[in-house]
Amino acid sequence: MLIFTLRRLNLFIFTMLVLTLLSFSLSFLFPGDPVINLSGQLNSTEQQLAVINQSYRMQDNIIWQYFAYIQHIIQGDFGLSMSSQSPVIDEIMILLPATIELSLVALLIAMFTGIPLGFIAAIKHNKTSDNIILSVAMFGYSIPVFWLGLLAILFFSIGLGWLPSAGRISLLFEIEMVTGIQFFDILMSNSPDKWQAFQDATAHIILPACVVALAPATIFVRLARASMIEVLETSYIRAVKAKGLSFQQIIFRHALRNALIKIIRHVGLQFANLVTIAMVTEVIFSWPGIGRWLIESIYQRDYTAIQSGLLVLSCFIFIVHILTDFIYAALNPLARGNKHGS
Amino acid sequence: MAREKIYQEEVFPSPFMQLWLIFRKTPTAMIGFVCFLFLIFLAAFAPFLAPYSPVEGHLDMVLLPPAWHENGNVSFLLGTDELGRDMLSRLMYGASLTFGLSFVVVIISLIIGVIIGSLSALTKGIKSSFLNHFLDVILSIPSLLLAIVIVAILGPGISNTVWAIVMVLIPQFIHITRYAVKEEFRKDYVLASRLDGASNFRVLYYSVFPNIVERLMSQATLAQSAAILDIATLGFLGIGAQIPLPEWGAILANGLERFYIAPWTVYLPGLSILFAVVATNLVGEGIRHALKLRKES
Numbered sequence: 232m233l234i235f236t237l238r239r240l241n242l243f244i245f246t247m248l249v250l251t252l253l254s255f256s257l258s259f260l261f262p263g264d265p266v267i268n269l270s271g272q273l274n275s276t277e278q279q280l281a282v283i284n285q286s287y288r289m290q291d292n293i294i295w296q297y298f299a300y301i302q303h304i305i306q307g308d309f310g311l312s313m314s315s316q317s318p319v320i321d322e323i324m325i326l327l328p329a330t331i332e333l334s335l336v337a338l339l340i341a342m343f344t345g346i347p348l349g350f351i352a353a354i355k356h357n358k359t360s361d362n363i364i365l366s367v368a369m370f371g372y373s374i375p376v377f378w379l380g381l382l383a384i385l386f387f388s389i390g391l392g393w394l395p396s397a398g399r400i401s402l403l404f405e406i407e408m409v410t411g412i413q414f415f416d417i418l419m420s421n422s423p424d425k426w427q428a429f430q431d432a433t434a435h436i437i438l439p440a441c442v443v444a445l446a447p448a449t450i451f452v453r454l455a456r457a458s459m460i461e462v463l464e465t466s467y468i469r470a471v472k473a474k475g476l477s478f479q480q481i482i483f484r485h486a487l488r489n490a491l492i493k494i495i496r497h498v499g500l501q502f503a504n505l506v507t508i509a510m511v512t513e514v515i516f517s518w519p520g521i522g523r524w525l526i527e528s529i530y531q532r533d534y535t536a537i538q539s540g541l542l543v544l545s546c547f548i549f550i551v552h553i554l555t556d557f558i559y560a561a562l563n564p565l566a567r568g569n570k571h572g573s
Numbered sequence: 574m575a576r577e578k579i580y581q582e583e584v585f586p587s588p589f590m591q592l593w594l595i596f597r598k599t600p601t602a603m604i605g606f607v608c609f610l611f612l613i614f615l616a617a618f619a620p621f622l623a624p625y626s627p628v629e630g631h632l633d634m635v636l637l638p639p640a641w642h643e644n645g646n647v648s649f650l651l652g653t654d655e656l657g658r659d660m661l662s663r664l665m666y667g668a669s670l671t672f673g674l675s676f677v678v679v680i681i682s683l684i685i686g687v688i689i690g691s692l693s694a695l696t697k698g699i700k701s702s703f704l705n706h707f708l709d710v711i712l713s714i715p716s717l718l719l720a721i722v723i724v725a726i727l728g729p730g731i732s733n734t735v736w737a738i739v740m741v742l743i744p745q746f747i748h749i750t751r752y753a754v755k756e757e758f759r760k761d762y763v764l765a766s767r768l769d770g771a772s773n774f775r776v777l778y779y780s781v782f783p784n785i786v787e788r789l790m791s792q793a794t795l796a797q798s799a800a801i802l803d804i805a806t807l808g809f810l811g812i813g814a815q816i817p818l819p820e821w822g823a824i825l826a827n828g829l830e831r832f833y834i835a836p837w838t839v840y841l842p843g844l845s846i847l848f849a850v851v852a853t854n855l856v857g858e859g860i861r862h863a864l865k866l867r868k869e870s
Contacts, residue, residue: 381829385836503715506718
């Protein structure tokens with residue numbers, strides 16, 4: 232496990248290097264002056280500009296510039312947002328939890344609907360219910376997410392009026408931001424109508440989270456189905472069948488655990504996909520998250536925001552990736568050995 | 574039964590033909606394939622088939638519902654949008670933008686990815702490990718985010734979107750080619766042709782490629798469905814195809830303001846995207862299914 236941890240740490244450091252290198256080189260690729268792209272100081276005087284130049288070591292060669300950039304990042308200084316002229320890190324700290332909240336809820340929904348459906352399909356392999364689940368999964372995988380979001384708003388918010396169509400919580404509730412994750416904040420606050428606020432926040436998250444969850448859920452269906460079929464064909468399942476265990480015992484005690492382990496490994500890989508979908512969904516549901524902010528910063532040519540948004544979001548995804556790797560390795564001793572960079 | 578073959582020798586179909594023979598037997602895959610061919614045909618010949626120009630407005634026929642509706646007009650089969658542009662013509666031209674461009678995108682990134690991937694499969698040690706890590710990093714960035722960054726560098730527009738999506742798809746092709754080539758290189762038939770004195774390039778071209786081409790095709794269909802969705806998403810967000818291009822995502826975004834009074838301007842482009850992606854996925858599913866059956870037989 233120690234070697235495994237060291238390997239992952241090594242991979243993590245390498246990844247951070249490549250990601251910072253990528254975001255550093257973006258400041259040269261974007262139109263305009265690299266220093267201004269890095270710092271976001273649009274309206275600075277000559278003296279201020281000289282100070283900024285000094286702090287990013289622009290007079291030295293490019294390697295020192297890169298180190299100066301890394302130093303700034305480690306100190307949490309991502310520069311100022313070009314459109315609002317406030318520090319990017321503050322904006323990200325407000326927006327990122329909203330995205331984390333949405334994507335985690337969506338991930339949970341996707342796992343709790345997708346995996347059981349996949350198992351059912353595998354148990355009924357090559358029968359009608361298997362085919363129905365597979366074809367529904369195919370459609371879910373193919374629907375463009377923005378269209379699905381619009382249809383959901385039209386049907387559930389405008390047509391039936393069940394759920395709100397935009398935002399995180401009704402403006403009537405005043406919740407102090409502590410962690411940024413809305414549900415924790417509500418539970419920690421001592422407002423008298425805590426439970427109404429909680430219900431309201433839940434009603435707001437259901438629709439966007441379900442829209443985000445659909446495509447990953449269909450992928451989980453396929454993964455779960457494939458791994459269950461594989462497990463059911465192994466000889467130890469045949470052995471317990473020969474022992475005369477009942478169907479429930481075979482599935483729940485033997486097959487389920489071994490099939491689940493294989494799926495956990497893919498959760499991390501699916502997360503990048505899920506965040507992509509969440510970005511578009513945020514735009515449609517006016518969810519105040521980092522995806523919507525990034526897309527808006529393209530319209531406003533806010534290069535500092537794009538650069539740091541890319542860095543933060545991909546770091547976040549990579550951390551989730553590594554975490555699931557750890558969980559997988561902790562659950563499955565076979566995965567701890569061998570294989571470089573896979 | 575009369576013998577048609579005079580000679581005793583039997584011709585074995587090539588791996589590719591075997592795949593086709595199995596593929597042909599799955600009805601859903603064939604339906605998908607026919608739809609796929611139809612879309613390619615539409616993408617290629619939209620200017621000759623479309624009844625009107627995609628940008629020509631008929632101001633006396635504004636916001637006309639589809640023809641089956643009681644207020645519809647049969648000369649505008651799928652209705653018109655807020656400027657009186659014929660929806661059917663716009664969707665047909667859109668096929669060549671969204672579907673046709675995604676096809677081009679996949680072919681470009683397939684070629685580049687396969688070249689880089691097969692070259693990198695031949696390297697070993699630190700170079701190979703570095704590339705592997707680098708690919709992992711690129712693959713962990715969400716594709717849309719990468720496309721957005723590239724569009725931010727190049728500026729909005731449909732041609733820049735195409736390059737952005739090509740760049741996003743290349744790492745996936747490198748990854749799969751590299752993996753497939755490495756796997757084939759371990760097999761005995763490669764060793765046999767090596768013992769005959771074949772160079773690396775010759776082994777790659779004559780022995781390995783014919784055996785991995787189906788796997789690449791199956792990846793290509795996945796990439797194409799992703800490319801269609803990405804082009805449409807970027808068009809929808811307003812950073813891909815610009816007004817007045819009839820790209821499906823852009824048409825949908827355009828109809829958004831009048832969603833409630835003219836829902837067909839949103840339903841129809843969405844359905845077209847769905848149709849294109851489902852057709853592509855059915856073909857891909859068919860190829861994968863046939864690959865599995867061929868392996869088992």
